[in-house]
Amino acid sequence: MNFELNEEQQQIKFSVREFAESEIRPHVMEWDEAQHFPVELRPKLAELGLLGVLFPEQYGGAGMGYVEYATIIEELGRVCGSVGLSVAAHNSLCSNHIYTFGSEDQKQKYLVPLAKGESFGAWGLTESQAGSDSAGTRTSAVRSNGGWNVNGSKNFITNAIVCETLVAVAVTEKEKGNRGISAFIFDKSMEGFRSDKKENKVGMRASETASVVFEDCYVPDENRLGNEGEGFLQAMHVLDGGRISIAALSVGIAQGAYEAAIKYAKGRQQFGKPISEFQAIQFKLADMATQIECARLLTQQAAAMKDAGKPVTQKSAMAKVFASETAVRVSEESVQIHGGYGYTKDYPAEKYWRDSKLCTIGEGTSEIQRMVIAKHLLRA
Ligand SMILES: Cc1cc2nc3c(=O)[nH]c(=O)nc-3n(C[C@H](O)[C@H](O)[C@H](O)COP(=O)(O)OP(=O)(O)OC[C@H]3O[C@@H](n4cnc5c(N)ncnc54)[C@H](O)[C@@H]3O)c2cc1C
Incomplete structure (x- = not known):
């Protein structure tokens, strides 16, 4: 090891x-x-x-x-x-x-x-009525002229405006539920495919999040990914790897917030000494460093298992839920260590705090990660 x-x-x-x-x-x-x-x-x-x-x-x-x-x-x-x-x-x-x-x-x-x-690239699974319940997709793809006529929309799509290529899922056979969903490749040159409303977000503000709309968008059959009806299962597989990246992103945000806190604590003087000499601050820093280390180990374990070709559904959910909640806790403590200055935009702590929250939501909320983990635990 x-x-x-x-x-x-x-x-x-x-x-x-x-x-x-x-x-x-x-x-x-x-x-x-x-x-x-x-x-x-x-x-x-x-x-x-x-x-x-x-x-x-x-x-x-x-x-x-x-x-x-x-x-x-x-x-x-x-x-x-x-x-x-x-x-x-x-x-x-x-x-x-x-x-x-x-x-x-x-x-x-x-x-x-x-x-x-x-x-x-961008990737579209989420819709207004299909968030955590991503199998509730309503965007439809109907066979037409040797291809597919796609209608519907996707919400909260990262890179929706800047992307040239989008992979998105649509219902091809409604009666089959999540086995009636297929995945397609779209490109911005296709008529009837456009990005729409850009979200004005609390954090992650420099990452574009917007909706995309399909209005009688013709997609040739050669742009269907894999077999018909496999789109939902493909998306779940893709998310197993994606969640490792959100876990890693969370570790990075927590690390940045922690480093900002250490720097500030050493420089800020109160009661005649740096606040880093107060045990209350030291214990916060110790907890932050320990939690970050745990989150990094879980994330790298999931990554190493993925590289070894092992199933990672449970491990990537564990890494994501733990690392993202660590990022929220650590960045909040970083704001606390900065005192009033942490609540201003003059110091980086507030931005880490705002950015961290997305990590408990995107690519499946913390609640959904716990459901995934519990499902594996109870399967045995
Ligand atoms: C900045 C940003 C970027 C994103 N990028 C993308 C992207 O690129 N592509 C993409 O497809 N999507 C993207 N998303 C969407 C994201 O994956 C969804 O927002 C997320 O999956 C949650 O869906 P929802 O917002 O509809 O919340 P909902 O599903 O409505 O959930 C609301 C609340 O109910 C809880 N909940 C729901 N179901 C259950 C249940 N069964 N048991 C317990 N609790 C439950 C949730 O955990 C949550 O707390 C992005 C979102 C954001 C904010």
Whole structure:
């Protein structure tokens, strides 16, 4: 059992940290205030291989595994949750759905440009009436002229406006319930497919979240992913990996919030000494560091199991629920350690706090993760 990253993985961690510190950190608050998704970062992210992390070089990817991927998302989240979230939706949701379930032609046409960063990806499962109950999808796809006529909409889609490629599910055979849902690849050039209302969010403000609308959108049959009726099961499989990335993002946010708290506690003087000398503050820091370490270990365990080809549904749910709730607790304590200054935008603590909350909601709420875990526990 080895709990350390190997030399190559440490090098990856170091380069992403350097990149995040120099290219992202200086702009974080400006992007957050303006709700600006930094498209200008795309070429740099692509150059570092961060837009095709999980895919073999033959598909334009960096050929890394989930341990490296979790390390990368953690480092992005440590500096900016929004960039981490958008990169995660592009890699482990949209691109990975095509990589795992797409035909060779679909991979050549869509995955290669996604992995090279020439196009950007989004993934649509959620609808206004289908959130936690994602099998309640109402978007429909009806056979027409050798393809499919798609009508409906998806809500809360990360990268909906900036994306060129979207993977989304639609009902192809209503009577069959979740076995009557299929997955399709859409591209922005398709008539009848557009992004719509952008959400004005509490946190993760530099990651674009918007709805997408399909109005008599014609999709050729060659854009159907896998067999008819397999879309829901495919989506659940994709989420198993996606949840590892949200766990990693949570670890990064918690780490950033913790580092900000340590720095502040050493510098802030009250009662004639740095507040870091008060045991009440020391115990908070000790709890924060311990919880982050636990969250990182759970996340890396799920990542290593995924790389080993083992089933990870339960482990990725455990990592996600624990890490995301850790991020919320740790970032709230960071605000507390900053006192009144933590409640202002002059210090980074408040942003980590706002960003952290999404992690307990996106890719399945904490309640849904607990349901997944309990289902596995009681199955034996
Ligand atoms: C910033 C952001 C980005 C997102 N990005 C994407 C994306 O890229 N693609 C995508 O498809 N979706 C995305 N989502 C959607 C996200 O996955 C959903 O918001 C989430 O799954 C919850 O669905 P909901 O919001 O409809 O809440 P609901 O399902 O309505 O849940 C409301 C509350 O009820 C609880 N609840 C529901 N069912 C049960 C139950 N059976 N037992 C106990 N409690 C229950 C929930 O846990 C929650 O607390 C994003 C959301 C946000 C906010």
